Amino acid sequence: MAGDGRGANLLVADAGIPEAVLRISSNLPDCRREDGTIGVSAGTALDELSRFAADEGLAGLGFASGIPGTVGGGICGNAGAFGSALGDVLDRVEVLTRAGEKKSISRAELDFGYRGSSLPQTGDVVVRAWFRATAGDRAKLVAEREEILAKRREKHPDWRVLPTAGSFFKNLPPETAGGHRRAAGKYLEQAGAKAMREGGAYVFEKHANIVIAGPGATARDVARLTARMAVTVREKFGFELEPEVRFWGQV
Ligand SMILES: Cc1cc2nc3c(=O)[nH]c(=O)nc-3n(C[C@H](O)[C@H](O)[C@H](O)COP(=O)(O)OP(=O)(O)OC[C@H]3O[C@@H](n4cnc5c(N)ncnc54)[C@H](O)[C@@H]3O)c2cc1C
Numbered sequence: 498m499a500g501d502g503r504g505a506n507l508l509v510a511d512a513g514i515p516e517a518v519l520r521i522s523s524n525l526p527d528c529r530r531e532d533g534t535i536g537v538s539a540g541t542a543l544d545e546l547s548r549f550a551a552d553e554g555l556a557g558l559g560f561a562s563g564i565p566g567t568v569g570g571g572i573c574g575n576a577g578a579f580g581s582a583l584g585d586v587l588d589r590v591e592v593l594t595r596a597g598e599k600k601s602i603s604r605a606e607l608d609f610g611y612r613g614s615s616l617p618q619t620g621d622v623v624v625r626a627w628f629r630a631t632a633g634d635r636a637k638l639v640a641e642r643e644e645i646l647a648k649r650r651e652k653h654p655d656w657r658v659l660p661t662a663g664s665f666f667k668n669l670p671p672e673t674a675g676g677h678r679r680a681a682g683k684y685l686e687q688a689g690a691k692a693m694r695e696g697g698a699y700v701f702e703k704h705a706n707i708v709i710a711g712p713g714a715t716a717r718d719v720a721r722l723t724a725r726m727a728v729t730v731r732e733k734f735g736f737e738l739e740p741e742v743r744f745w746g747q748v
Contacts, residue, residue: 661710663742
């Protein structure tokens, strides 16, 4: 069994996958203030959680503004932007284990790292999450959110119009301890990735780390294109790019 959110970070084989997929997704947000935390269902859109926090004057979740997908998918991949990630503000989750039991898991047990957690290994499915909420200035938080959304609109394709999984490869570790991660897009651009395409899949003109599944694109096209992108970076710079997007099935 596999747990799925909105598929915003997945490349699923053209032939499908043999497992049953449990889709944890909801059209209506379900966010509540609960004892100094925000309690939210795993199927709530991450962006709705961020909107709720800003509207309630609660700080810490502005960075998640505009990140597609669900709260559950975001926790699984420790979604983040602008130097913050969900694991920094999560308090605990309630999961359904592979054995079908409900269990509460603390933030520490989720073993968060850059774009990862222990969830893919354990197979636990998040059903509800609680985030630490600190009081902030509502007007400032709403303005910060609008600013982040505007920045994202400038840089990212609208996934409703141009199908994409966002950044395809993970950013690279910092060169010096405590420094910033290095943008994979910068190396891809210098290696000439923006001119690449494979079948219906092509690299977004404004961001060399974003692949668009254009009309008629197959998962195979995306896999071939991204493999070529990784090879050009290896040949030019001598290091391996690691996909952030998860592959499901034999792509
Ligand atoms: C335009 C665009 C921009 C993006 N920008 C960013 C960004 O700035 N930062 C960033 O981090 N990501 C970004 N992404 C990637 C994507 O939004 C995130 O990875 C998101 O968290 C995926 O959520 P999802 O619900 O779609 O998960 P899915 O893609 O459906 O699943 C991803 C993984 O999570 C697991 N999963 C899903 N739901 C659950 C659950 N309830 N319990 C346990 N496991 C679960 C799945 O099994 C899978 O392994 C972007 C994507 C797009 C399309």
